[in-house]
Protein backbone atom coordinates (compact mmCIF):
# COMPACT_ATOMS: atom_id res chain seq x y z
CA UNK A 241 0.00 0.00 0.00
CA UNK A 242 1.38 3.42 -0.89
CA UNK A 243 1.54 5.85 2.01
CA UNK A 244 1.76 9.63 1.73
CA UNK A 245 2.61 12.43 4.10
CA UNK A 246 2.25 16.05 3.09
CA UNK A 247 4.37 18.51 5.06
CA UNK A 248 4.79 22.23 5.04
CA UNK A 249 8.13 22.73 3.32
CA UNK A 250 10.79 21.86 5.93
CA UNK A 251 13.58 24.14 7.17
CA UNK A 252 17.08 23.21 8.26
CA UNK A 253 18.04 25.21 11.34
CA UNK A 254 21.73 24.19 11.25
CA UNK A 255 23.56 23.66 7.98
CA UNK A 256 27.15 23.84 6.73
CA UNK A 257 27.38 24.82 3.08
CA UNK A 258 31.10 25.75 3.08
CA UNK A 259 32.43 27.95 0.27
CA UNK A 260 33.91 27.82 -3.24
CA UNK A 261 33.96 24.48 -4.99
CA UNK A 262 32.46 22.60 -2.02
CA UNK A 263 29.59 25.09 -1.78
CA UNK A 264 28.80 24.62 -5.47
CA UNK A 265 28.95 20.84 -5.05
CA UNK A 266 26.62 20.55 -2.04
CA UNK A 267 24.16 23.46 -2.26
CA UNK A 268 21.58 21.76 -4.46
CA UNK A 269 21.21 18.85 -2.02
CA UNK A 270 19.48 21.17 0.45
CA UNK A 271 17.22 22.76 -2.12
CA UNK A 272 14.02 21.08 -0.92
CA UNK A 273 14.33 23.04 2.33
CA UNK A 274 12.64 26.41 2.56
CA UNK A 275 15.20 28.11 4.76
CA UNK A 276 18.45 27.11 6.41
CA UNK A 277 20.50 28.65 9.18
CA UNK A 278 23.96 28.78 7.62
CA UNK A 279 26.92 28.10 9.87
CA UNK A 280 29.72 30.69 9.81
CA UNK A 281 32.75 28.44 10.49
CA UNK A 282 34.50 29.16 7.22
CA UNK A 283 38.25 29.74 7.02
CA UNK A 284 38.47 32.59 7.95
CA UNK A 285 35.16 32.67 9.84
CA UNK A 286 32.23 34.97 9.04
CA UNK A 287 32.62 37.59 11.77
CA UNK A 288 31.12 40.81 10.40
CA UNK A 289 27.81 41.78 8.87
CA UNK A 290 29.60 42.69 5.63
CA UNK A 291 31.16 39.21 5.43
CA UNK A 292 27.80 37.55 6.13
CA UNK A 293 26.20 39.57 3.36
CA UNK A 294 28.94 38.66 0.86
CA UNK A 295 28.71 34.97 1.88
CA UNK A 296 24.94 35.04 1.40
CA UNK A 297 25.49 36.34 -2.15
CA UNK A 298 27.90 33.49 -2.89
CA UNK A 299 25.37 30.96 -1.59
CA UNK A 300 22.55 32.44 -3.64
CA UNK A 301 24.75 32.33 -6.75
CA UNK A 302 25.64 28.68 -6.06
CA UNK A 303 21.99 27.77 -5.58
CA UNK A 304 20.97 29.26 -8.90
CA UNK A 305 17.58 30.68 -9.73
CA UNK A 306 15.53 27.50 -9.70
CA UNK A 307 16.16 26.68 -6.08
CA UNK A 308 13.95 27.94 -3.32
CA UNK A 309 16.28 27.63 -0.32
CA UNK A 310 16.64 30.92 1.51
CA UNK A 311 19.93 31.16 3.44
CA UNK A 312 19.58 32.67 6.92
CA UNK A 313 22.99 33.95 7.88
CA UNK A 314 24.83 33.85 11.20
CA UNK A 315 27.86 35.57 12.65
CA UNK A 316 30.69 33.69 14.32
CA UNK A 317 31.12 35.11 17.81
CA UNK A 318 34.67 36.01 18.85
CA UNK A 319 36.01 37.73 21.92
CA UNK A 320 36.36 40.90 19.87
CA UNK A 321 32.93 40.89 18.22
CA UNK A 322 31.45 44.38 18.24
CA UNK A 323 27.92 44.38 19.78
CA UNK A 324 26.93 47.30 17.55
CA UNK A 325 27.87 45.38 14.38
CA UNK A 326 25.78 42.40 15.50
CA UNK A 327 22.75 44.53 16.30
CA UNK A 328 23.10 46.49 13.04
CA UNK A 329 23.45 43.32 10.93
CA UNK A 330 20.34 41.89 12.54
CA UNK A 331 18.35 45.12 12.15
CA UNK A 332 19.34 45.23 8.46
CA UNK A 333 18.04 41.68 7.98
CA UNK A 334 21.51 40.32 7.14
CA UNK A 335 21.75 37.86 10.03
CA UNK A 336 19.22 35.74 11.90
CA UNK A 337 21.42 34.50 14.73
CA UNK A 338 24.93 34.41 16.22
CA UNK A 339 26.92 31.21 16.66
CA UNK A 340 29.09 30.57 19.68
CA UNK A 341 31.86 27.99 19.35
CA UNK A 342 33.95 27.38 22.46
CA UNK A 343 37.51 27.76 21.11
CA UNK A 344 38.86 24.41 20.02
CA UNK A 345 35.54 22.53 20.32
CA UNK A 346 35.22 21.53 16.68
CA UNK A 347 36.04 22.22 13.01
CA UNK A 348 37.36 25.76 12.50
CA UNK A 349 36.59 26.87 16.02
CA UNK A 350 40.04 28.28 16.83
CA UNK A 351 38.71 31.86 16.80
CA UNK A 352 35.86 30.95 19.15
CA UNK A 353 35.34 31.99 22.75
CA UNK A 354 37.77 31.06 25.55
CA UNK A 355 36.63 33.48 28.23
CA UNK A 356 32.86 33.80 28.33
CA UNK A 357 33.04 37.01 30.36
CA UNK A 358 34.56 38.69 27.30
CA UNK A 359 31.35 38.23 25.30
CA UNK A 360 28.99 39.34 28.05
CA UNK A 361 28.46 42.74 26.36
CA UNK A 362 27.49 41.14 23.05
CA UNK A 363 25.14 38.69 24.75
CA UNK A 364 23.42 41.51 26.65
CA UNK A 365 22.98 43.45 23.41
CA UNK A 366 21.59 40.34 21.70
CA UNK A 367 19.10 39.75 24.52
CA UNK A 368 17.97 43.34 24.22
CA UNK A 369 17.55 43.11 20.43
CA UNK A 370 16.01 39.61 20.49
CA UNK A 371 18.82 37.98 18.51
CA UNK A 372 19.09 34.22 19.12
CA UNK A 373 22.39 32.68 20.22
CA UNK A 374 23.22 29.26 18.77
CA UNK A 375 25.59 27.30 20.99
CA UNK A 376 28.00 24.52 20.16
CA UNK A 377 27.42 22.97 23.58
CA UNK A 378 30.63 21.22 24.57
CA UNK A 379 33.36 22.15 27.03
CA UNK A 380 36.89 21.91 25.72
CA UNK A 381 38.63 21.14 29.01
CA UNK A 382 41.01 18.25 28.19
CA UNK A 383 40.29 16.79 31.63
CA UNK A 384 36.67 16.16 30.65
CA UNK A 385 35.96 12.93 28.82
CA UNK A 386 34.69 13.61 25.31
CA UNK A 387 31.48 11.69 25.99
CA UNK A 388 30.73 13.96 28.99
CA UNK A 389 31.48 17.29 27.38
CA UNK A 390 27.89 18.22 26.58
CA UNK A 391 26.54 17.45 30.04
CA UNK A 392 29.38 19.38 31.71
CA UNK A 393 28.82 22.30 29.34
CA UNK A 394 25.24 22.65 30.56
CA UNK A 395 26.36 23.06 34.18
CA UNK A 396 29.52 25.08 33.65
CA UNK A 397 28.60 27.37 30.76
CA UNK A 398 25.05 27.25 29.47
CA UNK A 399 23.13 27.54 32.70
CA UNK A 400 25.33 30.34 34.15
CA UNK A 401 25.04 32.33 30.90
CA UNK A 402 21.27 31.93 30.79
CA UNK A 403 21.05 33.09 34.41
CA UNK A 404 23.34 36.07 33.81
CA UNK A 405 21.42 37.15 30.69
CA UNK A 406 17.87 35.96 31.31
CA UNK A 407 16.30 37.49 28.19
CA UNK A 408 18.72 35.73 25.84
CA UNK A 409 17.11 33.35 23.39
CA UNK A 410 19.33 30.29 23.11
CA UNK A 411 19.48 27.32 20.77
CA UNK A 412 21.45 24.39 22.04
CA UNK A 413 22.68 23.00 18.75
CA UNK A 414 22.82 19.31 17.86
CA UNK A 415 22.04 17.87 21.28
CA UNK A 416 23.34 14.35 21.76
CA UNK A 417 22.39 13.44 25.32
CA UNK A 418 19.41 12.90 27.58
CA UNK A 419 20.96 15.66 29.73
CA UNK A 420 20.60 18.10 26.82
CA UNK A 421 17.04 17.03 26.05
CA UNK A 422 16.01 17.25 29.71
CA UNK A 423 17.58 20.67 30.22
CA UNK A 424 15.81 22.08 27.19
CA UNK A 425 12.41 20.60 27.97
CA UNK A 426 12.61 21.95 31.53
CA UNK A 427 13.32 25.57 30.52
CA UNK A 428 11.89 28.46 28.54
CA UNK A 429 13.53 30.76 26.03
CA UNK A 430 15.59 27.82 24.85
CA UNK A 431 15.28 25.46 21.92
CA UNK A 432 17.41 22.62 20.61
CA UNK A 433 18.24 21.32 17.20
CA UNK A 434 18.57 17.59 16.71
CA UNK A 435 20.43 16.15 13.74
CA UNK A 436 19.24 13.33 11.54
CA UNK A 437 22.31 11.21 12.20
CA UNK A 438 22.07 11.42 15.99
CA UNK A 439 18.60 9.88 15.73
CA UNK A 440 20.12 6.92 13.87
CA UNK A 441 23.59 6.14 15.22
CA UNK A 442 25.09 5.57 18.63
CA UNK A 443 28.78 5.30 19.50
CA UNK A 444 28.91 1.62 18.58
CA UNK A 445 28.27 2.57 14.97
CA UNK A 446 31.50 4.58 15.02
CA UNK A 447 33.73 2.21 16.95
CA UNK A 448 32.48 -1.39 17.04
CA UNK A 449 33.94 -3.70 14.39
CA UNK A 450 36.31 -1.06 13.03
CA UNK A 451 36.52 2.74 13.01
CA UNK A 452 33.97 4.31 10.68
CA UNK A 453 35.09 7.85 10.02
CA UNK A 454 31.94 8.86 8.18
CA UNK A 455 29.96 8.43 11.41
CA UNK A 456 32.35 10.66 13.35
CA UNK A 457 30.98 14.10 14.10
CA UNK A 458 30.91 16.53 17.02
CA UNK A 459 29.36 16.32 19.45
CA UNK A 460 30.23 12.65 19.04
CA UNK A 461 27.31 10.18 19.13
CA UNK A 462 26.79 8.82 22.63
CA UNK A 463 25.52 5.50 24.03
CA UNK A 464 22.18 4.01 22.99
CA UNK A 465 20.19 5.37 25.95
CA UNK A 466 21.02 8.88 24.75
CA UNK A 467 20.01 8.14 21.16
CA UNK A 468 16.67 6.88 22.45
CA UNK A 469 16.23 10.05 24.52
CA UNK A 470 16.80 12.11 21.37
CA UNK A 471 14.23 10.04 19.50
CA UNK A 472 11.72 10.69 22.29
CA UNK A 473 12.46 14.42 22.24
CA UNK A 474 12.23 14.73 18.45
CA UNK A 475 8.99 12.76 18.22
CA UNK A 476 7.44 14.21 21.40
CA UNK A 477 5.68 17.14 19.77
CA UNK A 478 7.47 19.51 22.21
CA UNK A 479 7.98 22.66 20.13
CA UNK A 480 11.38 23.32 21.69
CA UNK A 481 12.89 20.57 19.50
CA UNK A 482 13.43 21.05 15.79
CA UNK A 483 15.54 19.83 12.89
CA UNK A 484 19.05 21.12 12.37
CA UNK A 485 20.81 18.58 10.20
CA UNK A 486 24.36 19.82 10.87
CA UNK A 487 25.01 18.36 7.43
CA UNK A 488 28.76 18.98 7.31
CA UNK A 489 30.55 17.91 4.13
CA UNK A 490 34.28 17.18 4.19
CA UNK A 491 36.44 15.70 1.45
CA UNK A 492 36.78 11.95 1.95
CA UNK A 493 40.55 12.41 2.05
CA UNK A 494 40.18 14.55 5.18
CA UNK A 495 37.84 12.11 6.91
CA UNK A 496 39.62 8.89 5.99
CA UNK A 497 42.90 9.84 7.58
CA UNK A 498 44.96 9.19 10.68
CA UNK A 499 43.29 12.26 12.21
CA UNK A 500 39.93 12.38 10.49
CA UNK A 501 37.74 15.44 10.84
CA UNK A 502 34.22 15.64 12.27
CA UNK A 503 31.03 15.87 10.24
CA UNK A 504 28.33 13.77 8.57
CA UNK A 505 26.97 14.80 5.17
CA UNK A 506 23.25 14.10 5.47
CA UNK A 507 21.67 16.69 3.17
CA UNK A 508 20.88 14.29 0.29
CA UNK A 509 18.83 11.76 2.28
CA UNK A 510 17.76 13.57 5.45
CA UNK A 511 14.02 13.77 4.79
CA UNK A 512 13.81 10.10 3.77
CA UNK A 513 15.66 9.06 6.92
CA UNK A 514 13.48 11.23 9.15
CA UNK A 515 10.27 9.80 7.67
CA UNK A 516 11.64 6.31 8.37
CA UNK A 517 12.55 7.23 11.96
CA UNK A 518 9.24 8.93 12.76
CA UNK A 519 7.25 6.09 11.21
CA UNK A 520 9.26 3.55 13.21
CA UNK A 521 8.36 5.45 16.38
CA UNK A 522 4.68 5.74 15.44
CA UNK A 523 4.99 9.51 15.16
CA UNK A 524 4.60 10.36 11.47
CA UNK A 525 1.93 12.87 12.45
CA UNK A 526 4.61 14.78 14.42
CA UNK A 527 7.19 14.91 11.65
CA UNK A 528 5.85 18.21 10.32
CA UNK A 529 6.20 19.89 13.71
CA UNK A 530 9.83 18.80 13.95
CA UNK A 531 10.87 19.66 10.39
CA UNK A 532 8.58 22.51 9.40
CA UNK A 533 6.82 24.28 12.29
CA UNK A 534 8.75 24.30 15.58
CA UNK A 535 11.94 25.94 14.36
CA UNK A 536 10.14 28.69 12.51
CA UNK A 537 8.03 29.43 15.58
CA UNK A 538 11.16 29.57 17.77
CA UNK A 539 12.84 32.03 15.40
CA UNK A 540 9.61 34.09 15.23
CA UNK A 541 8.97 33.32 11.58
CA UNK A 542 5.91 31.98 9.78
CA UNK A 543 5.99 28.41 8.50
CA UNK A 544 6.65 28.08 4.77
CA UNK A 545 3.54 28.49 2.60
CA UNK A 546 4.15 25.59 0.26
CA UNK A 547 4.45 21.87 0.87
CA UNK A 548 6.44 18.79 -0.08
CA UNK A 549 5.11 15.27 -0.17
CA UNK A 550 6.77 12.15 1.16
CA UNK A 551 5.70 8.94 -0.50
CA UNK A 552 6.50 5.47 0.78
CA UNK A 553 7.16 3.11 -2.11
CA UNK A 554 8.09 -0.55 -2.43
CA UNK A 555 11.44 0.33 -3.95
CA UNK A 556 14.05 2.23 -1.97
CA UNK A 557 14.85 5.85 -2.80
CA UNK A 558 18.11 6.19 -4.67
CA UNK A 559 20.77 8.57 -3.53
CA UNK A 560 24.46 8.72 -4.34
CA UNK A 561 26.92 7.05 -1.98
CA UNK A 562 29.42 9.81 -2.85
CA UNK A 563 29.21 13.13 -4.62
CA UNK A 564 32.03 14.83 -6.53
CA UNK A 565 33.38 18.15 -5.25
CA UNK A 566 36.07 19.42 -7.60
CA UNK A 567 38.90 16.89 -7.39
CA UNK A 568 37.50 15.44 -4.19
CA UNK A 569 34.59 13.19 -3.24
CA UNK A 570 32.24 13.52 -0.28
CA UNK A 571 30.58 10.47 1.26
CA UNK A 572 26.84 10.68 1.86
CA UNK A 573 25.65 9.48 5.29
CA UNK A 574 24.64 5.81 5.19
CA UNK A 575 21.82 5.18 7.68
CA UNK A 576 22.37 1.43 7.41
CA UNK A 577 18.86 0.62 6.19
CA UNK A 578 17.01 1.11 2.90
CA UNK A 579 14.96 4.28 2.57
CA UNK A 580 11.48 3.63 1.23
CA UNK A 581 10.29 7.20 1.77
CA UNK A 582 10.78 9.33 -1.35
CA UNK A 583 10.64 13.12 -1.43
CA UNK A 584 8.31 14.65 -4.01
CA UNK A 585 8.93 18.35 -4.39
CA UNK A 586 6.57 20.24 -6.67
CA UNK A 587 8.91 23.27 -6.79
Ligand code: DOR
Pocket residue numbers: 256281346347376456457458459486488489502503504
Ligand atom coordinates in the same frame (compact mmCIF):
# COMPACT_ATOMS: atom_id res chain seq x y z
O1 DOR B 1 30.65 17.29 13.22
C1 DOR B 1 30.71 18.50 13.11
N1 DOR B 1 31.11 19.10 11.97
N2 DOR B 1 30.41 19.26 14.17
C2 DOR B 1 30.60 20.56 14.18
O2 DOR B 1 30.32 21.19 15.17
C3 DOR B 1 31.20 21.25 13.01
C4 DOR B 1 30.99 20.50 11.79
C5 DOR B 1 31.85 20.98 10.64
O3 DOR B 1 31.91 22.17 10.40
O4 DOR B 1 32.44 20.13 9.96
Ligand code: ZN
Pocket residue numbers: 254256279486488
Ligand atom coordinates in the same frame (compact mmCIF):
# COMPACT_ATOMS: atom_id res chain seq x y z
ZN1 ZN C 1 27.52 22.35 12.82
